[in-house]
Amino acid sequence: MFEEFRHAIDHRHEIAKEWKERTGKPVMGYLCCVFPEEVLFACGVLPVRIVGDEGTTPHVDGHITPYGCTFCRKCVDLAAQGVYDYLDAVFVSNTCDLVSNLDYWWNELAPREELKIAGVPVRSYVNFFNYPQRITGPNALSYTMNEIRKIQQVAERYTRSFISDEDLKRALEVYDEHNRLMRELHEIRKQSPPPLSGYEAWMVEFAAHFLPKDEHNRLLRNLLEALKDRTDGPEPGIRLYLSASATDQVTSKLIDRIESYGGVVVSEDISVHSSYYWSDYSLDRPPLEAIARFSLSVPCPRSTTADPYQDMRYEHIKRTLTDYDVRGLVFYILMQCECRASEVPYLREKIESELKIPVLFLDSDYFDVDSHKTRTRVEAFLEMLR
Amino acid sequence: MEQQQQVVTAASTKSIDMAKKVWPFIKNDYAKGHEWKAEGKPVVWSCALVEKEIYYSMGVYPFFPEQFAALCAVRRKGGSRDPAVEKEGVRLARIAEEHGYPTYLCGYHRVGIGYVINEDLSDAPLGGMPRPDFMVTSSTACDVRYKWFEDMARRLKVPLFVLDRPERHEFGFITRRPENNALRYYKTQLEECFAFIEEVTGNPYDPDRLNEVLDWSYRLNELAQEILELRRAVPCPMSCADEFTLMYPWMYKAGTREGYEFYSELRDEIRDRVHRKIGVIPEEKFRLMWVGLPNWFNMAVMNYFEKYGGIFVRSPEYRALPYPARTPDDPVGELAYRYLFAGYGAYGMLNNIDEILKDCEDYLIDGAVLSYLITCRPHAYRQGEVKHVLEERGIPCVSVEGDLVDERTYAEAQVRNRLDAMAEMILKRKGLL
Numbered sequence: 001m002f003e004e005f006r007h008a009i010d011h012r013h014e015i016a017k018e019w020k021e022r023t024g025k026p027v028m029g030y031l032c033c034v035f036p037e038e039v040l041f042a043c044g045v046l047p048v049r050i051v052g053d054e055g056t057t058p059h060v061d062g063h064i065t066p067y068g069c070t071f072c073r074k075c076v077d078l079a080a081q082g083v084y085d086y087l088d089a090v091f092v093s094n095t096c097d098l099v100s101n102l103d104y105w106w107n108e109l110a111p112r113e114e115l116k117i118a119g120v121p122v123r124s125y126v127n128f129f130n131y132p133q134r135i136t137g138p139n140a141l142s143y144t145m146n147e148i149r150k151i152q153q154v155a156e157r158y159t160r161s162f163i164s165d166e167d168l169k170r171a172l173e174v175y176d177e178h179n180r181l182m183r184e185l186h187e188i189r190k191q192s193p194p195p196l197s198g199y200e201a202w203m204v205e206f207a208a209h210f211l212p213k214d215e216h217n218r219l220l221r222n223l224l225e226a227l228k229d230r231t232d233g234p235e236p237g238i239r240l241y242l243s244a245s246a247t248d249q250v251t252s253k254l255i256d257r258i259e260s261y262g263g264v265v266v267s268e269d270i271s272v273h274s275s276y277y278w279s280d281y282s283l284d285r286p287p288l289e290a291i292a293r294f295s296l297s298v299p300c301p302r303s304t305t306a307d308p309y310q311d312m313r314y315e316h317i318k319r320t321l322t323d324y325d326v327r328g329l330v331f332y333i334l335m336q337c338e339c340r341a342s343e344v345p346y347l348r349e350k351i352e353s354e355l356k357i358p359v360l361f362l363d364s365d366y367f368d369v370d371s372h373k374t375r376t377r378v379e380a381f382l383e384m385l386r
Numbered sequence: 387m388e389q390q391q392q393v394v395t396a397a398s399t400k401s402i403d404m405a406k407k408v409w410p411f412i413k414n415d416y417a418k419g420h421e422w423k424a425e426g427k428p429v430v431w432s433c434a435l436v437e438k439e440i441y442y443s444m445g446v447y448p449f450f451p452e453q454f455a456a457l458c459a460v461r462r463k464g465g466s467r468d469p470a471v472e473k474e475g476v477r478l479a480r481i482a483e484e485h486g487y488p489t490y491l492c493g494y495h496r497v498g499i500g501y502v503i504n505e506d507l508s509d510a511p512l513g514g515m516p517r518p519d520f521m522v523t524s525s526t527a528c529d530v531r532y533k534w535f536e537d538m539a540r541r542l543k544v545p546l547f548v549l550d551r552p553e554r555h556e557f558g559f560i561t562r563r564p565e566n567n568a569l570r571y572y573k574t575q576l577e578e579c580f581a582f583i584e585e586v587t588g589n590p591y592d593p594d595r596l597n598e599v600l601d602w603s604y605r606l607n608e609l610a611q612e613i614l615e616l617r618r619a620v621p622c623p624m625s626c627a628d629e630f631t632l633m634y635p636w637m638y639k640a641g642t643r644e645g646y647e648f649y650s651e652l653r654d655e656i657r658d659r660v661h662r663k664i665g666v667i668p669e670e671k672f673r674l675m676w677v678g679l680p681n682w683f684n685m686a687v688m689n690y691f692e693k694y695g696g697i698f699v700r701s702p703e704y705r706a707l708p709y710p711a712r713t714p715d716d717p718v719g720e721l722a723y724r725y726l727f728a729g730y731g732a733y734g735m736l737n738n739i740d741e742i743l744k745d746c747e748d749y750l751i752d753g754a755v756l757s758y759l760i761t762c763r764p765h766a767y768r769q770g771e772v773k774h775v776l777e778e779r780g781i782p783c784v785s786v787e788g789d790l791v792d793e794r795t796y797a798e799a800q801v802r803n804r805l806d807a808m809a810e811m812i813l814k815r816k817g818l819l
């Protein structure tokens with residue numbers, strides 16, 4: 001039932017290369033859920049998420065400190081190895097401290113000749129998406145729309161075309177369906193037991209970052225149908241919520257581990273996948289504005305708002321665990337992921353006291369997610385909840 | 387970017403007379419802030435990178451948790467000098483850790499949160515910071531800067547304003563005009579911030595007052611640039627030991643007459659030393675750069691190389707970039723333009739490394755000590771690359787690991803071996819050993 005999603009994850013680079021070969025169109029990579037990939041899609045580009053992988057990081061050692069997030073280090077290391085050579089352009093978003101400086105390292109360690117006229121860059125290989133850090137307030141929308149226009153310009157210059165509002169609207173229809181289907185998938189996990197495990201849900205969501213969204217939508221529609229009659233779903237387990245730093249195919253082992261010990265992850269707030277699909281596009285607005293509004297709705301842990309008493313992150317977690325009958329909450333933080341680590345003590349106190357849900361805090365290095373220490377702590381936590 | 391604090395060094399540490407006036411200046415500033423609060427007037431806690439002119443023009447007394455954390459890094463309870471009494475920074479960081487804050491978080495953050503969790507805000511050096519009426523921070527430089535302030539504001543139940551500043555990653559940003567989109571955005575943020583302060587404090591925004599304050603900070607910045615220029619002299623008239631100590635009036639009192647007057651006297655003193663060719667040490671053999679923020683609890687390291695004839699002549703952390711000319715008919719627009727044109731911190735690695743290289747040329751640098759702040763990602767993450775780039779150009783580097791304010795992770799003996807080795811290497815290279 002999940003083979004096609006698994007395949008997309010395991011063969012993500014080949015799939016992108018093959019797509020590029022077949023269509024003759026560019027593939028572009030981006031970091032972060034806030035990135036307006038819809039614009040690339042509207043231009044006929046395949047947007048793919050840049051993620052890490054197993055293995056050491058020889059190319060970045062001596063450049064990027066070990067005290068930086070290893071997920072980021074691994075992404076650049078792959079670029080330096082040439083794994084991401086098929087990308088025609090790269091977009092680095094202005095999000096956390098580490099990600100927002102990857103433009104430098106990508107250029108240093110995986111440089112590429114750029115098109116220039118009179119020495120002025122026309123098309124840059126590595127581009128910076130200057131996303132606001134404060135996602136509400138008087139000018140946030142117009143500012144973001146203008147920043148998105150720059151992304152549009154890059155896509156247009158690479159494809160030597162102009163994107164019309166109609167193109168954007170067509171892209172939004174696909175993305176709107178995608179988000180609706182994703183939420184539908186999330187919704188059925190309220191069932192007891194849920195018809196799919198947390199790890200299976202992760203696979204579906206993660207695969208979406210490497211396939212054209214219309215293709216993923218097709219797979220997802222089929223999956224939702226098939227899940228209605230599923231008889232070999234997960235065993236009933238202790239229902240958990242997971243709030244985690246970058247969860248790619250390396251760190252997702254944690255979900256598998258939790259579930260092998262009798263937990264079942266039924267909802268989450270995870271960087272790299274579930275962060276983005278919670279709101280609808282404002283389809284009644286001009287399409288670029290709808291895209292900007294959507295991007296600004298992502299409850300990224302590194303964003304803040306104009307509300308002087310804002311509690312966005314708590315509200316988001318509360319909203320996404322209500323009705324999921326959650327028995328315990330696991331925070332999993334990659335070492336040095338400061339924007340998440342720094343919010344945990346406050347969130348933990350509030351979740352335990354107001355929602356009366358026990359919390360487990362785990363942190364580890366990217367490659368060390370399934371360590372003995374983590375396993376023992378997960379086991380003890382589940383034991384306590386039994 | 388952050389702040390300065392009383393150094394813990396022997397008398398030889400300070401070569402500049404004005405440096406000795408900093409500690410009384412800070413004590414006086416704290417005392418005045420407490421009086422201000424007692425009179426019922428508004429106090430803000432803010433990040434060191436926010437434009438101080440906002441507060442001085444709006445009748446608000448600012449305190450800076452980063453500076454305060456550095457103060458805690460060197461002071462023991464009740465001003466004790468007994469080494470058995472732990473430093474206040476360590477005590478407060480422990481409180482945070484007991485509440486689940488990981489030890490790899492920024493020491494400023496842990497100390498500040500421990501202080502807030504401790505509840506008795508007067509239980510700290512200099513009577514602590516007065517309870518704030520509100521907080522203002524910025525998005526510049528690190529995530530901690532607003533995640534930490536959000537956390538403190540929630541715990542103290544006070545409103546928070548975050549100034550969002552677009553980054554400038556284009557190479558050579560200082561010579562280029564900021565983009566209209568960024569300018570408009572940041573100007574709106576500032577207008578909104580003034581409106582927020584008006585609402586919280588009841589104090590009205592007054593453009594004339596803001597212009598007055600901007601005049602002081604403009605002049606202060608001109609002095610700071612002149613000092614940077616004077617400090618290129620050989621022999622070095624003022625070392626980093628003095629520099630870090632002397633940041634306070636520039637960083638925290640920008641926009642006040644007292645800040646300007648302090649720096650004016652400082653400039654005169656340095657100018658005089660340059661004219662009379664008075665160096666920090668009698669025989670200057672090599673010149674060093676300190677890259678990154680210092681470990682405030684161990685400022686003695688700034689004097690370490692003096693026994694070898696080495697001197698830290700420059701730290702690129704605090705840079706007075708040239709401000710654009712004043713535009714009194716639009717002071718808020720000026721503030722917005724000024725930040726994006728010559729602001730601190732958010733202009734990407736490429737510009738950052740480039741300016742370090744330029745400083746190496748301008749200040750005739752022979753070697754560098756990199757402060758490897760393992761708990762400060764914006765500083766730590768670039769150090770590997772700085773080392774790589776400097777060494778490629780033949781400038782030897784040593785890294786000193788530690789936290790800004792939490793001395794528990796600092797391994798002094800190990801550091802000394804590395805520093806000695808570098809000193810010898812430079813001396814040999816120069817044929818002086």
Ligand code: SF4
Binds near residue numbers: 098271334340
């Ligand atoms: S895991 Fe954390 S530090 Fe790493 S990229 Fe994501 S938000 Fe940044």
Ligand code: SF4
Binds near residue numbers: 528529763
């Ligand atoms: S993380 Fe670094 S830059 Fe940020 S507040 Fe801490 S010491 Fe300063």
